[in-house]
Amino acid sequence: MTATQSPAQQYATHEVANQPPPHSPYDASADTALLEGLRREGAGWAEEDIRRFGKLAGSEEAQLWAEQANTNEPVLRTVDRYGNRVDEVDFHPSWHNLMRVAIAEGGAASPWADERAGAHVVRFAGSLVWGHTEAGHGCPLSMTYAVIPALRHQPDLAAVFEPLLTSRVYDPGLRIPTTKRGILAGMGMTEKQGGSDVRTNSTVATPTGEDGVYTLRGHKWFTSAPTCDIFLVLAQAPGGLSCFLVPRILPDGTRNTFRITRLKDKLGNRSNASSEPEFDGTVAWLVGPEGRGVKTIIEMVNCTRLDCVAGSSATIRKALVEAGHHVKYRSAFGAKLIDQPLMRGVLADLAVESEAATTLGLRLAGAADRAIRGDEGEKSFRRIATAIGKYWVTKRAPAFTAEALECLGGNGYVEESGMPRLYREAPLNSIWEGSGNVNALDVLRALAKEPGAAQALMTELSLAHGADSRLDAAVTRLGTELTALATDLDRAQRQARRMVELMALTLQGSLLVRHAPAAVADAFCASRLGGDWGHAFGTLPEGSDVTGILERALPEGS
Template sequence: MVPMPEQSPPSATHDVTNQPPPLAPYDASADAALLEGLRREGAGWAEDGVRLLGLRAGGTEAQEWGELANRHEPELRTHDRYGNRVDEVEFHPSWHHLMRTAVAEGLAGTPWAEDRPGAHVARTAGGLVWGHTEAGHGCPISMTYAAVPALRAQPDLAKVYEPLLTSREYEPGLRVPTEKRGLLAGMGMTEKQGGSDVRTNTTVATPTDEPGVYTLRGHKWFTSAPMCDVFLVLAQAPGGLSCFLVPRVLPDGTRNTFRIQRLKDKLGNRSNASSEPEFDRTVAWLVGPEGRGVKTIIEMVNCTRLDCVMSSATLMRKTLVEAGHHTRHRSAFGARLLDQPLMRNVLADLALESEAATTLTLRLAGAADRAVRGDEGERAFRRIATAVGKYWVTKRGPAFTAEALECLGGNG
């Protein structure tokens, strides 16, 4: 009999040493700048809730949702098996878990329904911790938050839709909006020929016999989160560029025309779907006066700007936490990386910038909160500072992240 070569069990080839343990579970709210900012900007009452959400965000379950929502990306289904257009996007269950939690925690439109001073600060602090799970689902959450003040330009529509956009109920699926317990909103401005310069929009809005009701014909080149229930859309009406509310499902239960041509193949933000829709006799309701579309929708854009600062600050904090964790558990050249003088310099710079971004985010949220409550000085400050803050913090995001990633060496 030929003897078999002796086999070693796989573990016998080497021992795994000098690698960090998993980061989760950790407390995403263990952040002095965040908690101090929350109190300073008038939302100390929300601290217990933010701390609880921070524990959930850093927990193994929510961290895994973030991982899975990005690995199993959304899929577009243009038609059903019988050839009917459905234009639906399917998501992994993890995406829905993230969305459900974010909506239930009041991170979508809820602050607009709360009279309490600091409500917008509390929401922003919640976003700063919940964003440790993953960033993509923050897009529809942010747009839903931001749609409310723009919709107020049309009080009759706001009366119907605001209670649903500010609800804490997440109800995915395309149904008659007013029959749902909670709604999500998106926005369609950018077309192929112009994004920054939306005055170049070619989508045409034709008035019908019914006052305030139009039909749209045209396209959008970027419309994120196309599974939302309603969209604020810019189109050219007889009186000029105007803002419209476009529901995916009409009040009689039929689908409004919203043909999703394809989803964008994006470098990042992959858990979230971004689409190219076409409109053809699409029913739309005018929001605000004809010809004042930019003025109307800019209310929404301004609120999403605050969330751009918030999500970049969150990304900074999350990558700093990762870098700190790795360097605390990894040794090189006879010392923990965390104790190597040059690494300390890098981490200190990152920590300083992350704190500054978090502090700025909460200051801007405080300005938004006080502006909503009629403070004219804060309104003026918010107008300039949010745009400047968005420019700076989002610009620094990728450079900061690259530096934090380098702290992880090849693992990064």
């Protein structure tokens, strides 16, 4: 090498060829299934906002925030420089940027203060596009959204905190909640000895003598976003397991006892601080009656499970978009990957799965919106279908993400591609708010204790009757299974996963037959319901309209 050589000559061995260009900026809302579902579920009035939000999500700036928030993990400070206990967590500025935008766009609890029909659908659709950034900051958004129906069991507390929770202003920092422009809420439910079995909780709540005020002593095993302003916590009161509101800062400005033992070292969701707090004389206010803690939080669980579906659907879509971008530009064996039949088959299969997840999720969001507004039929459907969707869509995310990563080959295994972050994130929603077994058993519980649940599901499925023989046969099989399992509870538990899977597939099939183009609906029914499908993505039946599926799933700009 000489001083007269040009940079191209000096680094000739590092010439970049046959690599895709940077993906961002792109439009995360360039998803036909999402936009059609938004209109169908009564929220078309927000389409312009969702499109704007999608472009922001795919911008270079937002994608950089996502990378930086994930790379620069939160840091726990238990004490200040003088030795005073503070139990605070420091986040990278990019985390705060993501939070600020998400809350301003209605990603937290603002739909509860919006009287327009479809407001909760809009939030769900916003989660689908903003989910193209970074998943960790979605946790405090979800908990803040979900806390409202539980808090309403105690109207005096709701009157104080609900206006702050539904605010679109992000106001970080531990201060007296009522002095802030907006607050966030967290949850403290599980303990180390029980996990999802919260009835084994050992945290004790002792009445102080002041009406509704208790002190807590105990611990929680998995409490995310410990910098939230208030928390709903389960503890054993004299009358049984009860729900309590715990503020980090008390009304007089002093710090409530909320000792953070450590932050969890997690597989994924690295940007989000998940902690192990301890309570010792911690002041708490009762929410709902003593002994009714589980009943008080059940509506909260419906909301967070819906957000699990949103999170997994967003991960699935993001993985598909990244894979689609790569294969449009990468060549192998003399042709672009996107033009090679085998790769096209893989992408088409992934696209069908993504549309099925998105379509089901938006239907669940529509049911939630209408149930919240008093529709009794939708309440029954929401009760069983949310658990079904949570079980299935979150289960599909890890396998889907692994296949999408493989479309990038070795490039997808490198951190800079972003795919490893998606892959580590993919299992989370299947675990959070009840693992697969918990949700499958919850479906059985709904069938046994809520007579309208099974009828609501079958009524929904009947709307597609006669449109596809494979779907009709699967629905008939489901009806037979439900009748048989109703008289054999032991067998019902053993077969719960098989039955919930069949429920999910028939529900997705019904929605696609009714609302998606023939190319998508036929491929889904033939593969997922007709039995003409292999054990890996990329095995759609011969004759599937691959071109039609891909043109719909990966339009220009996505």
